[in-house]
Amino acid sequence: MKIFFILLLGLPLFVTIQSCKKKNDSLEFKERGTLIESSNNGHLSASEIADKIDKFDAHNIVIHGVTYYSITYRTIYQGKQVDSRGLLLVPDDVDTTYLISYFHGTHVPLNLGEFYSANMETPSNYKGEGDHFLETRNIALAWASAGFTVFLPDYIGFGLTADKEHPYLAYDELFKANIDGLLATKSFINQNGSFYDNRIFLSGWSQGGGACLSAHKFIQEQYPSEFTVTASSGLAGPYNMKGFIDEILAQKDQDVGIISGVFSWGIYSLNKFSPELKRPTDQLYTYPVPDQLAAIFVPSKIPSQTLQEYFIAHIVDGTDTKAMQVINRNTFSQGWTPVGKVFLHHGDADNTVYYMNSATAKTGLTAAGGDVTLYTYPGGTHDSELENYVRNTLNDFNALK
Incomplete structure (x- = not known):
């Protein structure tokens, strides 16, 4: 951003x-x-x-x-x-x-x-x-x-x-x-x-x-x-938001540059501030994320190296229904x-x-x-x-x- x-x-x-x-x-x-x-x-x-x-x-x-x-x-x-x-x-x-x-x-x-x-x-x-x-x-x-x-x-x-x-x-x-x-x-x-x-x-x-x-x-x-x-x-x-996340995860094995920190911070906040989620961050991230700064300063600009594989997979295929509910609620391009x-x-x-x-x-x-x-x-x-x-x-x- x-x-x-x-x-x-x-x-x-x-x-x-x-x-x-x-x-x-x-x-x-x-x-x-x-x-x-x-x-x-x-x-x-x-x-x-x-x-x-x-x-x-x-x-x-x-x-x-x-x-x-x-x-x-x-x-x-x-x-x-x-x-x-x-x-x-x-x-x-x-x-x-x-x-x-x-x-x-x-x-x-x-x-x-x-x-x-x-x-x-x-x-x-x-x-x-x-x-x-x-x-x-x-x-x-x-x-x-x-x-x-x-x-x-x-x-x-x-x-x-x-x-x-x-x-x-x-x-x-x-x-x-x-x-x-x-x-x-x-x-x-x-x-x-x-x-x-x-x-x-x-x-x-x-x-x-x-x-x-x-x-x-x-x-x-x-x-x-x-x-x-x-x-x-x-x-x-x-x-x-849904389309944006989809595009980033379509590049999950690539260096997405500045977007890596933006995306990671957004995932952290959507998880923290949505009552449906509030998951332990080790279910989302491959590295310790105790706070928002850790989410911003990612150890890699490649999403698949910072987010858990199963979290990415269930966002991509839409089967993480609670996460999709939050993402859709923060999507304002239609509906x-x-x-x-x-x-x-x-x-x-x-x-x-x-x-x-x-x-x-x-x-x-x-x-x-x-x-x-x-x-x-x-x-x-x-x-x-x-x-x-x-x-x-x-x-x-x-x-x-």
Whole structure:
């Protein structure tokens, strides 16, 4: 996925994991989605924002200055209440709120000083920097300066909840904290006097693309009175989890490169966060996997050398019915009808999250009656289409205001 994957460099595992202080041990009960606190962390003018967007020239996009807030809210993690955070970007001089939720791509939960730090990509930590925070600066700030209010959840496992394991690619679990952040954001908007009519635009890149499309489904099914999904727009997301896994396992005896760690972490999370599974990891892996870091830093980039043969065989032939139930539940490329529009963006030379994810989602959701547009970028890779995504999404969302 859009990854800062240190495993590619063959680093040994003498790394510093994010702070493990227990911040949520004894919380007074509050309803999920309660806004605990908000902090005004600063303001950027339109010209400052244009200077901080460094992946393309955004001077013809930025219009408004933006105030950025850290939002703390109540959610749940594995059945227990916790507080999590996100970043809220509010444009100046806009009386009507048009709300975008942006779900960020893959961040490895490590801090390695100047070499790599998840803290420097976690949205709520943003304080107006002109480096790091790639998605916050180049995507979210661009849209906020164009007039949208943008909320970016940190995700469980980062920021305030860095002591917890991240539900990577377990989208039904990931959604819980993300929707609670949106409910808290709605409270903030209502408290601050801006007109808001419940419409929401969803977006995300890579892992966040999957979070975007899954949230589209989950919100319209579970929270239709709180939010109306106007549109979702995802870049290079793993929408077809079943097809994606099938393609990787079809190459099980080959070096699949960066996908090895992505795939392994996803298997670990689907197992941990799905009540049907929760299997001992020695039933899944050929090597000791006591935690998510061990799943990320695989000893081999060949899947058949890291996963148990019988686990692979029963996924391939579909006879592991409980695992297939979980995989199908986290597949969003078919079987439901989106309310609102769906925009999919993908480079057809993407070797990280394969193009077939968007192609099959276009086919499957259109067949189910959805209004789906697929932007195919010829020759585009996983990381090459950020500007096209930002500009095309902004045009599409503006047309739906």
